[in-house]
Amino acid sequence: MISVSVLGTGNVGMHLINAFLGNSEIELVQVYSRRKSSLKFIENKVDTTTSVCSLKSADIYIIAISDDAIPEFSSQLNLKNKLVVHTSGGSSIKVLKTNGNKGVFYPLQTFSKEQSIDFKSIPICVEAENNEDLILLKKLANIISNNVFMIDSEQRKHLHIAAVFTNNFVNHLYKIGFDICKENNIPYEVLYPLIQETAQKIMHAKPDNVQTGPAMRNDKVIIEKHLNLLSGEKNKIYQLLTESIQATYGKKL
């Protein structure tokens, strides 16, 4: 049994709380939030507090708050010899300013409050300053997930960028595609199967091997046609990504 406290009730915090609550190998000791109203949903299920001075004893304290608040918040924690971790993809282990031992417990997924999620499939990237803590973090991660990776701060910096490309930017391309449909009275649902298949394909083949389209086959006529139909940012994005595909695969512009 590993005892854990979660500090923060945002998207990541809430999903972790739910994953821990339902698990017999984990004792959720306490949930902290600076706002009492944020603890309402959990009050009947677990001990809660709005004071960092009232934290109870636990094996691991998981800070799940916004990136820029981690240094200041963690400096207030007096948890000597305890393991304190953050959950941020964008922050080094060094942003933790607690007097406790430091680590990272980063679930690599896009969380929404509304949608429940099966933690088993979520990759959890762990890091710790010493080996004993790393073993403990891996143990906790393995209880709730089948995908545990050891990723140090240097790697995580880059992994976070990869996640921005494959999630944030991809979602923005979906938005552009949907907008184009809307502007032309095409139901955007027509794009669903293409989007799903595109995401499925790279589970079985490298993106290099399934890249298709006008840029890839250097179809200048179609590229020109498309650019003429696009203005503003859409035009710039089309041009830059076309150039990038052509440079990647050695196609001539």
Place this chain on the structure above:
Amino acid sequence: MISVSVLGTGNVGMHLINAFLGNSEIELVQVYSRRKSSLKFIENKVDTTTSVCSLKSADIYIIAISDDAIPEFSSQLNLKNKLVVHTSGGSSIKVLKTNGNKGVFYPLQTFSKEQSIDFKSIPICVEAENNEDLILLKKLANIISNNVFMIDSEQRKHLHIAAVFTNNFVNHLYKIGFDICKENNIPYEVLYPLIQETAQKIMHAKPDNVQTGPAMRNDKVIIEKHLNLLSGEKNKIYQLLTESIQATYGKKL
């Protein structure tokens, strides 16, 4: 029973042939390819020909060849009063130069020769010059797919661009994400669940409502950090897509 001939044995042609062959409501009359070797795989199952002069009578002739070859090839077809369609997202109905009736039968999906695909879920976009032919095309499309849309040439031009954004360009962003992982000794499988979830989410919520990340929350510190770690095209793409997200959602740069 609708009788159909398929002209062309590339990716789209092959998948159509397979969908038609397995269907009791469709008679696959003949398959044409200019190369005899391309017909080998189908010789025992259906009549084949390498000559446009030997085409047998069918209700619909489906041209599935590369976009730029359609005008010249279709001009060779002497199929007066027959319905001749192409399968191209990037081409107007007008590129057909046959003396027959004209139409379009555009399955909106990314096809690979290696991967079999369930046509039932593939959107098929149909267009025809006259109503009778449109009814016939819709009937054929409905036999093999549950997703049939009427899309005219003007709309299809834009739909094709939307498909470039949501398939070709998205796949390229996957590639960039995987490359970043590789350069930093991170197994790129760590990105799989994020990619799947990103594609799943927009089936239930608009991309606008699930856009997250440093650009969306105007996190200048992280954006700066990321740009410092990226060079060349990756840097340019990061910058442009960040600007585009911020412009879309009215965030300040």
